[in-house]
């Protein structure tokens with residue numbers, strides 16, 4: 001018999017299943033109120049529009065849509081994304097856009113193309129677990145920049161960039177897991193440092209369109225280009241985008257925007273990996289987004305609905321969580337992060353929560369440092385209002401009882 005364990009590559013030995021996906025399995029029963037996944041609300045998926053778009057694609061370009069296609073992706077979709085990202089302020093070439101299977105694949109390709117074993121990478125802390133899951137098997141050293149309500153604390157960044165890390169990764173808008181956004185002023189400081197040190201900066205932006213309050217802030221990509229007096233993708237920023245949150249994640253259509261030299265390597269890497277992203281899904285996505293009235297209206301509707309759910313959740317948290325607990329106030333996105341007193345362990349309390357049919361994600365694995373046990377991520381987009389109400393009341397009671405048993409010292 002083959003002993004498989006002894007034959008795994010060093011890289012595979014370092015791979016782990018995502019803790020979130022494991023929790024999601026526990027919460028798959030219909031009677032569990034889950035605030036755990038980063039799931040959009042399925043009741044707002046544009047099912048009929050997707051059906052209509054699929055029929056149009058199949059009847060008008062069916063044979064092309066079902067054929068193998070180029071690695072770079074559907075030209076019209078790449079052009080659409082280039083215009084959308086440029087928003088009249090940048091003139092982005094579609095040659096700098098590669099369509100990927102979700103932005104998750106973009107993160108995988110970037111790692112394969114840029115990272116060697118043992119490299120140092122700078123990240124904000126806490127950061128997206130899905131990125132850590134892909135990048136950790138490279139045996140990296142992560143340098144963590146702390147965050148506050150305005151995103152990563154840029155003052156703490158320069159000494160880390162001076163050591164010439166291989167790359168930096170950040171989610172400037174409505175960050176996962178905290179929901180916080182990097183302020184305009186900090187973006188200005190950040191782009192100066194990026195231009196000074198030339199360290200590749202991966203801007204992961206799945207939630208940028210989902211703003212419910214406050215002023216729009218331009219992407220780091222756009223601000224870095226403007227600071228250099230450029231309007232194209234030719235600096236140190238690599239931008240990852242996705243249609244997962246603005247249409248549906250099931251189509252798996254994302255993209256990466258990168259400078260020419262890196263784009264060539266990303267294309268080679270994607271070609272080796274899966275040839276190209278699903279042709280028909282790209283065609284269907286394009287068919288929907290080129291219908292401006294639909295696409296804009298749909299994003300507006302999502303903003304309205306998610307804003308209402310966020311507001312409801314914040315109000316209920318205020319009313320039901322004990323005074324010793326704090327939480328973030330996201331201006332957009334799908335998540336907020338709760339901090340319990342250090343006498344409580346969010347992972348332990350999850351067991352009780354699941355018994356009481358409510359779930360969240362403990363955030364310890366989102367941190368680079370060990371031992372942060374008192375934070376948890378709550379998703380507010382997926383559960384219906386009556387479920388949000390029932391779930392937050394239950395969590396409030398669990399936290400109150402736990403505090404009686406383990407009071408703050």
Ligand SMILES: Cc1ncc(COP(=O)(O)O)c(C=O)c1O
Nearest residue numbers: 038102103104128176242244254
């Ligand atoms: C920060 C971040 N990046 C990337 C992704 C991956 O998104 P997708 O692969 O669906 O585009 C997610 C998904 O939740 C995310 O939160």
